[in-house]
Amino acid sequence: MAVLEPFWRETADIPKFQTLEENGEADVVIVGGGITGITAAYLLVKAGLKIVLLEADTLLNGTTGHTTAKITAQHDIIYDEFISHFGEDTAKLYYQANSEALEWIQETVLAHHIPCDFKRQDAFLYATTEQSARKLETEWAAYQTLGIQGGLVGKIPFAIPIINALRMDNQAQFHPLQYLTRLVQFITEGGGRIFEHTTAVNVDKNGERTAVLTRDGHRVEAARVLVCSHFPFYEGLGLYSARLHADRSYCLACRTKTSYPGGMYLSVDQPTRSLRSVTYHGEELVIIGGESHKTGQGKDTREHYQALETFGREVMGAEKILYQWSTQDLGTLDKIPYVGPVTEGEPRILIATGYRKWGMTTGTAAAHLLADYVLDRDTPYRELYTPSRFQADPSLKKLIKENANVVANLVKGKLEKPDTHLEQLAKDEGAVITLGGERKGAYRDREGKLHIVDTTCTHVGCEVNWNAGERTWDCPCHGSRFSYTGEVVEGPAEKPLKKHHYDMLDNLTDEGSGY
Structure with a gap:
C-alpha cells in the first residue's frame, strides 16, 4: 500500500522547532515556512537582519512539501496570453524573473554543495488535440518574440499519441526539501529564530512598528512583516478572498517497468498529466501528477488517484505506487502572483501568494522581491507583481466568473438535502x-x-x-x-x-x- 505522504517529506531530514511561548521582537517577522518564507529569511539573515519566522504547522508541510518540484519558467501556455493582455515587456519580465530564480537556485546549490538531486532538464508541453496543437504553435511564436530557447517537436518518448509538443530548453528539477532544509540550517546559524505550531491571526499596526499577533496571545514586533502563509493570514483591504481561487491536484511516485527517458512533461489538454523522474535509494522513480479541480468540488477524490495510476500503467508500465499525495494551489485573476504591499500605501506589511502550480520559481522570485522591498533596493519587478494591480482584461471577467462560482456553491450547499444516514x-x-x-x-x-x-x-x-x-x-x-x-x-x-x-x-x- 502506498504511503499517504509526499515523497519529499518522507525522504528529507526536516528539523523541528519549538512553539513561540513569549513576546518577541525582530527587524522582520516572516509568517509561513514554505519556499518563499525560508528563502526570504535566508536572504535577510545574510544581509544582517534579525529575523523571526512563524509557522502555523511544521516547516515545509504545506504546498512546498507537496509539489512536483519542477524548476521552470514554462508555466503552461501563458506567454502568448501575457503578450496579448499586458504587452511584450511585461511578458518578458515574467520570464526573466522566473529564469533568474532558476539560476539563483542552481548557484545556491553549487555554492553550498547541497545534495538535493538538482538536474537540468528540458521541459515539454504536449497536445493531444488539434485545438491545443495550434495553441502550442502560437505559444512558440511568443517564445521567439521573447527570446525563449526551445522549439516545436512532433513526438515525445512515451506511448502517448500527441499532435504537437513545445520544448523549453535547459530547465531543472530537484528535491525541494533537501534543498530548503539546508537553507534553514543557514538561517539558524545566522541567528534567525524559527517557531513551529505558532499560528499568526492578526497584526497590530499601532505605533512605529507592526506586531504579529498569535492565536496563543503572544506578539512579535518588527519593522516589516512578510506574509508568506500561502493564503494571506492578514488581507488588509486587498480582498484576496475574492481575488484568489484554490485548486487541488494529485501525485503518485511509482516504480515502473519502463526506464524514464528524461525531461519534464505536462499535458495542455484535460485531464492534466505531469511527468518527471526522481532518485530514490539509487533507483529511479516516476512522479505522475495531474487531475486538477476546484477545491471542495467534483467527484470522489480517490478516483483522481485511480486515474493517475491507470495512466501510469498504460504509459510507463507502473508496477508499484510507493507514495501518493495531493496539494492545493492558489491562482490569481491574471495568472501572475501577488507580491508586495498587502494594501496599497501599507508598506510595512508585504505579501506573496498566488503561484498557481509553479512555486519553485515564483516562490523564489517572490522571496527576492520581498527582500528588495525590505532592503530598499531597486528592482524591475515591483509593478509586475504588485498586489494592487487590476487589469480589466482578463481580471474583471475572471473575477465575475470566480465569484459567481462562490455564490452558486453557497446557495447549493444551503439547499442541499443529504440522503446519507x-x-x-x-x-x-x-x-x-x-x-x-x-x-x-x-x-x-x-x-x-x-x-x-x-x-x-x-x-x-x-x-x-x-x-x-x-x-x-x-x-x-x-x-x-x-x-x-x-x-x-x-x-x-x-x-x-x-x-x-x-x-x-x-x-x-x-x-x-x-x-
Missing part, C-alpha cells in the same frame, strides 16, 4: 448527513468512533464537502480545509468547525463552540 457509515468513511433535522458532517474512524462537525465553513459560511482521499472537510468557495475533527488544515478560515457529540439515542449536543 449515520448508520450507513462504515469504518473509515465520512459523509454529509442530516442529523436532528440539520446538515452535519460525520466521519466514523477506523476504530468505529464517530466524529461529527457542523458543515458551515467558518470563513464566509459556505457548506464544506467530504474529501475521502485526505479525510478532510473542504470548502468549495474559497478552499478552506478542515480535519475530520474540525481543526483548520488550510485557510483562509482561521476558526475550526463546530464539533458535536452524538449518543446512541440520536441526541445531538455541542462540544463547545469550537471557536
Whole structure:
C-alpha cells in the first residue's frame, strides 16, 4: 500500500522547532515556512537582519512539501496570453524573473554543495488535440518574440499519441526539501529564530512598528512583516478572498517497468498529466501528477488517484505506487502572483501568494522581491507583481466568473438535502448527513468512533464537502480545509468547525463552540 505522504517529506531530514511561548521582537517577522518564507529569511539573515519566522504547522508541510518540484519558467501556455493582455515587456519580465530564480537556485546549490538531486532538464508541453496543437504553435511564436530557447517537436518518448509538443530548453528539477532544509540550517546559524505550531491571526499596526499577533496571545514586533502563509493570514483591504481561487491536484511516485527517458512533461489538454523522474535509494522513480479541480468540488477524490495510476500503467508500465499525495494551489485573476504591499500605501506589511502550480520559481522570485522591498533596493519587478494591480482584461471577467462560482456553491450547499444516514457509515468513511433535522458532517474512524462537525465553513459560511482521499472537510468557495475533527488544515478560515457529540439515542449536543 502506498504511503499517504509526499515523497519529499518522507525522504528529507526536516528539523523541528519549538512553539513561540513569549513576546518577541525582530527587524522582520516572516509568517509561513514554505519556499518563499525560508528563502526570504535566508536572504535577510545574510544581509544582517534579525529575523523571526512563524509557522502555523511544521516547516515545509504545506504546498512546498507537496509539489512536483519542477524548476521552470514554462508555466503552461501563458506567454502568448501575457503578450496579448499586458504587452511584450511585461511578458518578458515574467520570464526573466522566473529564469533568474532558476539560476539563483542552481548557484545556491553549487555554492553550498547541497545534495538535493538538482538536474537540468528540458521541459515539454504536449497536445493531444488539434485545438491545443495550434495553441502550442502560437505559444512558440511568443517564445521567439521573447527570446525563449526551445522549439516545436512532433513526438515525445512515451506511448502517448500527441499532435504537437513545445520544448523549453535547459530547465531543472530537484528535491525541494533537501534543498530548503539546508537553507534553514543557514538561517539558524545566522541567528534567525524559527517557531513551529505558532499560528499568526492578526497584526497590530499601532505605533512605529507592526506586531504579529498569535492565536496563543503572544506578539512579535518588527519593522516589516512578510506574509508568506500561502493564503494571506492578514488581507488588509486587498480582498484576496475574492481575488484568489484554490485548486487541488494529485501525485503518485511509482516504480515502473519502463526506464524514464528524461525531461519534464505536462499535458495542455484535460485531464492534466505531469511527468518527471526522481532518485530514490539509487533507483529511479516516476512522479505522475495531474487531475486538477476546484477545491471542495467534483467527484470522489480517490478516483483522481485511480486515474493517475491507470495512466501510469498504460504509459510507463507502473508496477508499484510507493507514495501518493495531493496539494492545493492558489491562482490569481491574471495568472501572475501577488507580491508586495498587502494594501496599497501599507508598506510595512508585504505579501506573496498566488503561484498557481509553479512555486519553485515564483516562490523564489517572490522571496527576492520581498527582500528588495525590505532592503530598499531597486528592482524591475515591483509593478509586475504588485498586489494592487487590476487589469480589466482578463481580471474583471475572471473575477465575475470566480465569484459567481462562490455564490452558486453557497446557495447549493444551503439547499442541499443529504440522503446519507449515520448508520450507513462504515469504518473509515465520512459523509454529509442530516442529523436532528440539520446538515452535519460525520466521519466514523477506523476504530468505529464517530466524529461529527457542523458543515458551515467558518470563513464566509459556505457548506464544506467530504474529501475521502485526505479525510478532510473542504470548502468549495474559497478552499478552506478542515480535519475530520474540525481543526483548520488550510485557510483562509482561521476558526475550526463546530464539533458535536452524538449518543446512541440520536441526541445531538455541542462540544463547545469550537471557536
